[in-house]
Amino acid sequence: MKELWTTMATLMGVWAFSQTLFLAVFPPELRFAFIQLLQRLVNCFSSYCYYDITEIEGVNTNELYNAVQLYLSYSASSSCSATSSNRLSITRGLNSSAITFGLSHNDRLTDVFNGVSVVWEHIVTPRQSQTFSWRPLPEEKRGFKLRINKRDKPYILKSYLDFITGKANEIRRKNEDRLLYTNSRGGSLDSRGQPWESVPFKHPSTFDTLAMDPVKKLEIMSDLRDFADGQAFYTRTGRAWKRGYLLYGPPGTGKSSMIAAMANFLGYDIYDLELTEVQTNLELRKLLMKTSSKSIIVIEDIDCSINLTNRKDTNGSGNKSRSTFAVGETDIRNGPADIETSGNNNSITLSGLLNFTDGLWSCCGSERIFVFTTNHIEKLDPALLRSGRMDMHVFMSYCSFPSLKILLKNYLGCTPDDVDKEVLQRLEEVTDAAEMTPADISEVLIKNRRDNKKALRELLEALRVRAEKNRSGLRRLEAEVEEMVEEEEKRALESPKEGGDATADGGCVQEERWKEV
Ligand SMILES: Nc1ncnc2c1ncn2[C@@H]1O[C@H](COP(=O)(O)OP(=O)(O)OP(=O)(O)O)[C@@H](O)[C@H]1O
Numbered sequence: 001m002k003e004l005w006t007t008m009a010t011l012m013g014v015w016a017f018s019q020t021l022f023l024a025v026f027p028p029e030l031r032f033a034f035i036q037l038l039q040r041l042v043n044c045f046s047s048y049c050y051y052d053i054t055e056i057e058g059v060n061t062n063e064l065y066n067a068v069q070l071y072l073s074y075s076a077s078s079s080c081s082a083t084s085s086n087r088l089s090i091t092r093g094l095n096s097s098a099i100t101f102g103l104s105h106n107d108r109l110t111d112v113f114n115g116v117s118v119v120w121e122h123i124v125t126p127r128q129s130q131t132f133s134w135r136p137l138p139e140e141k142r143g144f145k146l147r148i149n150k151r152d153k154p155y156i157l158k159s160y161l162d163f164i165t166g167k168a169n170e171i172r173r174k175n176e177d178r179l180l181y182t183n184s185r186g187g188s189l190d191s192r193g194q195p196w197e198s199v200p201f202k203h204p205s206t207f208d209t210l211a212m213d214p215v216k217k218l219e220i221m222s223d224l225r226d227f228a229d230g231q232a233f234y235t236r237t238g239r240a241w242k243r244g245y246l247l248y249g250p251p252g253t254g255k256s257s258m259i260a261a262m263a264n265f266l267g268y269d270i271y272d273l274e275l276t277e278v279q280t281n282l283e284l285r286k287l288l289m290k291t292s293s294k295s296i297i298v299i300e301d302i303d304c305s306i307n308l309t310n311r312k313d314t315n316g317s318g319n320k321s322r323s324t325f326a327v328g329e330t331d332i333r334n335g336p337a338d339i340e341t342s343g344n345n346n347s348i349t350l351s352g353l354l355n356f357t358d359g360l361w362s363c364c365g366s367e368r369i370f371v372f373t374t375n376h377i378e379k380l381d382p383a384l385l386r387s388g389r390m391d392m393h394v395f396m397s398y399c400s401f402p403s404l405k406i407l408l409k410n411y412l413g414c415t416p417d418d419v420d421k422e423v424l425q426r427l428e429e430v431t432d433a434a435e436m437t438p439a440d441i442s443e444v445l446i447k448n449r450r451d452n453k454k455a456l457r458e459l460l461e462a463l464r465v466r467a468e469k470n471r472s473g474l475r476r477l478e479a480e481v482e483e484m485v486e487e488e489e490k491r492a493l494e495s496p497k498e499g500g501d502a503t504a505d506g507g508c509v510q511e512e513r514w515k516e517v
């Protein structure tokens with residue numbers, strides 16, 4: 001035993017001495033070349049091949065890294081095909097209900113696919129501090145190393161990676177924790193190169209709880225389902241796999257609730273784009289590039305979220321100016337043709353926004369839904385509304401009787417059969433005339449949710465009062481209009497020559513009036 005120890009100590013001494021000699025005698029370049037040669041020799045004789053999947057590829061996050069991480073965390077937590085490693089990291093995000101398992105730093109895990117065994121290693125190395133970068137980089141470099149037997153590689157590599165990507169998508173879809181991203185940090189990037197910050201998205205709104213016309217609701221649901229299942233269709237027809245929805249209507253009619261319902265229905269993440277935080281078209285494009293597929297990109301209150309800067313002077317002088325005006329005031333003559341040539345990346349413009357949703361860059365990901373919301377569709381630039389840009393225009397209206405029935409079920413748990421026939425009929429009579437939003441009605445119901453009878457009584461009263469107010473308001477408006485018309489006719493009779501020589505058109509109008517009189 002003593003001899004064995006002596007031999008081992010001698011061997012280690014020799015190893016240490018030769019290493020010191022190696023470091024002292026050979027310059028670093030030679031040492032590096034030698035190590036590389038050694039590695040190649042080892043690889044030649046090794047029966048394995050290795051693949052590195054790094055977290056950050058150039059400036060972009062490597063989607064495959066995220067997919068592998070998700071897949072392995074799922075495999076590690078369940079006892080499916082993967083043989084769990086002894087050591088796993090466990091994390092739980094702020095406000096998240098899901099626990100995520102992961103491979104600990106520099107740990108290994110064996111997975112079996114189609115009867116073939118492969119090994120994954122999570123490699124984490126500290127980043128060299130002197131590395132120069134325009135943005136802060138993470139302190140560690142992370143990546144997965146995949147080891148596959150050389151003889152198995154041709155049969156399984158591609159199908160295995162496809163399987164992992166598909167599985168990760170499925171896990172994401174099933175995972176109840178969707179993410180809500182925001183660009184509230186402005187244009188600055190975090191250490192992983194991400195301009196978006198995310199929190200778990202927990203909005204409980206679904207199409208079941210959404211109060212709207214059932215036929216319209218079914219139409220939207222089937223449109224969404226067709227979209228999500230439509231990869232082959234979009235490829236066949238040569239269209240980018242994206243869809244645009246414009247939700248418009250008065251405040252409190254459920255536009256934001258509809259977006260949440262869409263995300264929950266499809267299992268997509270939401271990117272809530274705050275346009276006021278975006279300074280330039282270029283920044284907008286970068287934000288788009290950093291969105292993942294299977295997501296909904298939302299711009300709320302598009303009519304008032306920003307003043308868009310036009311690219312050209314529209315007064316015909318030909319000079320490029322920096323006039324700023326609201327979306328609704330943009331000259332649509334500067335349409336898509338100008339979009340390609342504007343090249344103005346110093347500010348955010350309508351064309352930049354259109355490019356974002358519609359141009360070549362909008363296809364840098366797939367399976368994405370753009371949703372714009374507005375309370376004033378009439379203020380929007382026709383360029384935003386033209387067909388093909390926003391595929392579906394959905395009007396979120398005041399509460400109708402079918403919507404009211406959904407709210408009664410949501411808040412009071414009662415179906416029409418549970419409500420007194422007479423009350424139900426009176427509710428039906430006043431609902432449309434009341435023009436109350438689902439948000440207003442929800443308030444009345446929440447307040448009285450412990451007492452159904454009281455809730456229905458108060459709701460009926462609120463609807464009746466509002467309907468009466470609308471009717472008297474309408475009567476007043478009609479009377480005012482009538483009065484105005486009468487006054488105009490009187491004025492026209494009193495001064496028949498007035499305005500006669502203003503313009504040719506004016507003259508015609510005046511003549512017509514005289515004929516009528
Ligand atoms: N159609 C609806 N179905 C169910 N609940 C609704 C509906 N519309 C509004 N609500 C209720 O009213 C609240 C406000 O609705 P929401 O924020 O979706 O309205 P909005 O149309 O987005 O309003 P705004 O135009 O002011 O952004 C919601 O939290 C929800 O409880």
Ligand SMILES: [Mg+2]
Pocket residue numbers: 255256257300373
């Ligand atoms: Mg809203």
